Amino acid sequence: MIVSETQIRTAVQGDDAALAELDRVTWSPLHAVQPAPGPEEPFFDARHVPGDYLVAVRGGGLVGYVRVVPSTPLAANSHVRQIQGLAVAEAARGQGVGRELLRAAMDRARAQGAVRITLRVLGHNGPARALYASEGFAVEGVLPGEFLLDGAYVDDVLMGRLLAG
Structure with a gap:
């Protein structure tokens, strides 16, 4: 899928180093609940495989990614599909770019037969929450103080939407 100058495609194993670097430089307690990835840490592993990721490419370089997976193995x-990282x-x-990735994630979920998509976002991540809301995601639940990040309790906000249309 090409929108403006951004190409959205499925990740491949050869994207590992570029995605690992992107993950390192974009890491922030605004959106991450895990410690920052180490300099030699690969991006892909047994649970995080290239086919689960869509990447945004501009000017030959990776500028973003989104992970779209079944929410459970049931x-x-x-x-239902779940966005687990953007x-x-x-x-x-x-x-x-974030909006293009989000829309591509919804398109992929539809193509896989999903009728609903969900995600979790930290309560203090206003920019992400605004993006998701502008694309039709609604808050479906809040787990108050679910995470302790940098000495502060942070809500885990559950959002979702139907994929019809």
Whole structure:
């Protein structure tokens, strides 16, 4: 899918180093609950495989990614996909890359037969919450003080939307 100058495609194993670097430089307690990745840490592993990721490419370089996976391994909710990570390089922020990735994630979920998509976002991440809301995601639940980050308790906000239309 090509929108403006950004190409959105499925990640490949060869993207590992670029995605690992993007993950390192975009890491922030604004959105991360895990410690910052180390300099030699690979991006892909047994649970995080290239086919689960869509990447945004501009000018030959990776500028963002989104991970879209089934929310659980249960057959009873195989109609649901979950976004489990979205990152955009600092230089590409404010240029619609996050929105393009989010829309591509919803398109992929639809193509996989999903009728619903969900995500979790930290309560203090106003920019991400505003993006998700502008694309039709609604707050469906809040786990107050679910995470202790930098000495402060932070809410875990559950958002979702239907994929019809």
